[in-house]
Amino acid sequence: MGTGLLSRPGFSSGEASYRLTAGPARALLLPKGEPETALWGFNGRVPGPVLRVKRGEELAVTVENGLEQPTAVHWHGIRIENAMDGAAGLTQEAIAPGARFDYRFTPPDAGTYWYHSHNRSWEQIARGLYGLLIVEEETPPAVDREVLLVADDWRLDDLGQIHEGSLGSLRDAAHAGRLGNVLTLNSQDFLEEALERGERLRLRLCNCANARILSLEFTGHDPWLIAVDGQPVAPRPQAGPVTLAPGQRADLILDAAGEPGSRHPILAHTSGQTLEVGALAYAAGIRRDPAELGPVPALPDSGLPLPHLSSARRVELAMAGGAMGRMESARLDGEELGVRDLVDRGFAWSFNGVAGRPEEPWFTVARGESVVARIVNDTGWPHVIHSHGHHFLILEENGSLPADPIWRDGVLLERGETRQIAFVADNPGKWLMHCHMLEHQAAGMLTWFEVS
Ligand code: C2O
Ligand code: CU
Numbered sequence: 387m388g389t390g391l392l393s394r395p396g397f398s399s400g401e402a403s404y405r406l407t408a409g410p411a412r413a414l415l416l417p418k419g420e421p422e423t424a425l426w427g428f429n430g431r432v433p434g435p436v437l438r439v440k441r442g443e444e445l446a447v448t449v450e451n452g453l454e455q456p457t458a459v460h461w462h463g464i465r466i467e468n469a470m471d472g473a474a475g476l477t478q479e480a481i482a483p484g485a486r487f488d489y490r491f492t493p494p495d496a497g498t499y500w501y502h503s504h505n506r507s508w509e510q511i512a513r514g515l516y517g518l519l520i521v522e523e524e525t526p527p528a529v530d531r532e533v534l535l536v537a538d539d540w541r542l543d544d545l546g547q548i549h550e551g552s553l554g555s556l557r558d559a560a561h562a563g564r565l566g567n568v569l570t571l572n573s574q575d576f577l578e579e580a581l582e583r584g585e586r587l588r589l590r591l592c593n594c595a596n597a598r599i600l601s602l603e604f605t606g607h608d609p610w611l612i613a614v615d616g617q618p619v620a621p622r623p624q625a626g627p628v629t630l631a632p633g634q635r636a637d638l639i640l641d642a643a644g645e646p647g648s649r650h651p652i653l654a655h656t657s658g659q660t661l662e663v664g665a666l667a668y669a670a671g672i673r674r675d676p677a678e679l680g681p682v683p684a685l686p687d688s689g690l691p692l693p694h695l696s697s698a699r700r701v702e703l704a705m706a707g708g709a710m711g712r713m714e715s716a717r718l719d720g721e722e723l724g725v726r727d728l729v730d731r732g733f734a735w736s737f738n739g740v741a742g743r744p745e746e747p748w749f750t751v752a753r754g755e756s757v758v759a760r761i762v763n764d765t766g767w768p769h770v771i772h773s774h775g776h777h778f779l780i781l782e783e784n785g786s787l788p789a790d791p792i793w794r795d796g797v798l799l800e801r802g803e804t805r806q807i808a809f810v811a812d813n814p815g816k817w818l819m820h821c822h823m824l825e826h827q828a829a830g831m832l833t834w835f836e837v838s
Contacts, residue, residue, distance in 0.1 A: 409452030425514035434517030456480030460504035468815025474505040497616025508824040527683035539566035539595035559829035563597025577664035584674035593630035601627035606650035613637035617793035618685035631770035633822035693756035707735035710766040735830035763799040778809035
């Protein structure tokens, strides 16, 4: 991909260090010959540089704020130490323009993660302030190479620039969030990936869109799913397109079994449309006979503790609001307000009757306690609920642990759906839980819990 990899000074000594400067960037998001788009990025790129660290090694990132507004960087999905979580206003003060912040942490799990702005993220992510964070396994699975695919959805105006007038639109916030009109992979309107018959690829997919749910399909291929939201799963054939809600990731093994010279579209299915966003384009040569590739390797288990359901703390997260919703009022900064007043202040949603980040935590648990959260989407829209600092399991409908546990940090609930998630609250600190449709988050869908 065009984003490249920074040098890794000190990598051999068990540390990777980077410097990220948030500031103006440009990218050609539209087809060749169209204008470039003025964006915000890290080190002038969108996506920002790929950060790589080996599991168990320390990652040190100095973030410099070259923007004219405060920022902060969140390491999405990392079971990080609380002070490094980047949740502006909760775990740190936002980084003022011209100032810097040193993030330093040792990621406990290998996998595909991402970093992004966590201040005015509805604007800062929409303008491009994000990148991939890859934590390598001590012994990575044998593949010929990795292909990183970062999806985003941009709303551009007639001149190919960010549609400024609709940034922060409460109308979008009360509906599906800010949906765009240009879909890109790695900031390209069409991504052509050259490959050779017989190669084994590891695809790392990440949906960085503010609000768009995407299903990616690699036509002509039968990829295997090996990880979800960074966490390994027992390898399984990926039946059909891979659905990624905003913030979600997936790792796939794709064996290149196409004929030399053939081309296979990469499709994105979204909101009833299908777009061709790229292609796998085979070279004339042959690397090896695909039959020689052997079984798909499993990733090492990350060993997350299974929650104890019988003794778990039981909590509920009830969503309300949005267009066609049934919210009549909600508490905002301690005051009960009707919908009209909420809307005047930029709020359209609530969690458990509270709009925006409450003063008091949603719940407090002792470190090591298990938590079962029942999440109820009684609204007219889908939502993807993301937790900071912890991965969780999605329980079976009858409330039992799944036979084949899949750990996630974001769960998609279609309208009308209810899900129970469970995890061991083993990471002390104050942790956000919010909708990763960033306009929903900004307009009220945000809470936090405390592990003491
Ligand atoms: Cu990826 Cu609180 O966010
Ligand atoms: Cu939402």
